[in-house]
Amino acid sequence: MTTGMIAATVGYDVERVRADFPILARRLADDRPLVYLDSANTSQKPEQVLRALDEHYRWRNSNVGRAVHQLGDAATADYEAARATVATFVGATDPAEVVFTKNASESLNLVAGVLAWADGARRVGPGDEVVITEMEHHSNIVPWQLLCERTGATLRWLGLTDEGRLDLSGVDALITERTKVVSVAWVSNMLGTVNPVADIARRAHEVGALVVVDGSQAVPQLPVDVAGAGADFVAFTGHKMVGPTGIGVLWGRRELLEELPPFLGGGSMIETVRMESSTWAPPPAKYEAGTPPIAEAIGLGAAADYLSGLGMAAVAAHEHAITAYTLEGLRSISGVSVLGPTEAVDRGGAVSFVVDGVHPHDVSQVLDSYGVAVRAGHHCAKPAHRRFGVQSSTRASAYLYTTKTEIDTLVDGIHRVRKYFKVA
């Protein structure tokens, strides 16, 4: 479903986009310019988002949904407007289907948590199965392990091909009548692979399973239509999509949010409270106990507006071009191998690689001395690394503001790494 957009010819002026991101102009030690290639970890923030946060705290700060005064009205209106903006951004027709959380991890834990407590057919229990994949981020593995340990359900997973794609050959044998939940990354944070979420969702729905999608890398990079993807829940986070930290999203189909029990209890999520028992507010409030991250939600709304202004098709086209250029550059260096698809087909902007004879920490350290910021380690995907027989890797992840010149600096830096450690 993503290959079609490769043909997108719409574009934007990268230098003008970069001017929106103050941090990209800063200099590092030895007066080197910053080459930020760690956007899959967290993205940088444009002026528009910084201004939204500042204006909220400076002029409109108040708690939401409870204050009967002008500031309360303003903050509540902004908070709910952000919800509507985010809903539209991911193709949701009903803003009530957008639950604000702390991050994608909380969103995934929310779903896994309430499925243990659900009444009736949705409840996950002994004999039930949960299906994930071997390329998941730890945040889409551990909550399901906890759910299975606590309920007596069994965790199963789809393996990977040598190219770093899901091995779907046994999918019908894996997703069966026993499967209660299928949870899969839309785009891998380590391998970059874009997964056929709609195909997997179709199979999962055939057997009556719920489909949870970790959209943490997809929503920042691709035009996303949550309903069209066939998902029941989509989790993502603000800070990877030019928004602030501390704000995540769980999009969920309304009838499921209504049917399933609450996650956290507290203020705002109730309808009425008596000493004996309480009843719940309708979603999304039902899942937003306590004072929410108000400024962060408003900042996320500004981030979604910013991305819409560029156009997600243009963002995806830019990512695709830069990713292809990165893969080509890495291919030109001997002793460097890419983990994951080596062609920019159904592939996101995260490129993990191994430099023979040099540990990723050391690769990253040398690159840092040239101002190039990458990530070194297991990128919270230890099982996927194990699948490819490595303990860790170096990951360069571009974003909408990355230039080809920056990729040239990366490639040049890797040559210097190999020289420094005498493996060239």
Add this chain to the structure above:
Amino acid sequence: MSLDALYQEIILDHYRRPHHAGLREPYDAETRHVNPTCGDEITLRVHLSGTTAGDTVADVSYDAEGCSISQASVSVMSDLVIGKPVADAMTLHDEFLTLMQGRGAVEPDEDTLEDAVAFAGVAKFPARIKCALLGWMAWKDAVAQATRAPTSKEETA
């Protein structure tokens, strides 16, 4: 930022040819330590010539996977502590820890720390301090287990 301040030649030498590597018998305690942020791992064994804290470190052997700093550090540490009384080796541990936590302001004593003074530069790279300490932490833990073992009944009572 000077890379050479971090990657002293001694460190790169130990990284390429680590001393005392490989797991050996006999041993009194084995520990496994992981740096959860990067995934570096070490399995380390300690053999003491006796079983009380007054005794000597007879052998340190290990199987480690990690970066140049963590690999070189455990190699240098093994050179330093093997053959030393446990109490003296523990003093070295404390001295090395102080050096690592000193933000580059602590002057290392070459007479006691020997090759380990090469790690002085690591203290200026906060993200790498854990790498340099991984082996030392595994060793300290193993020694604690080895010396505790005979009295464990009393302690757990």
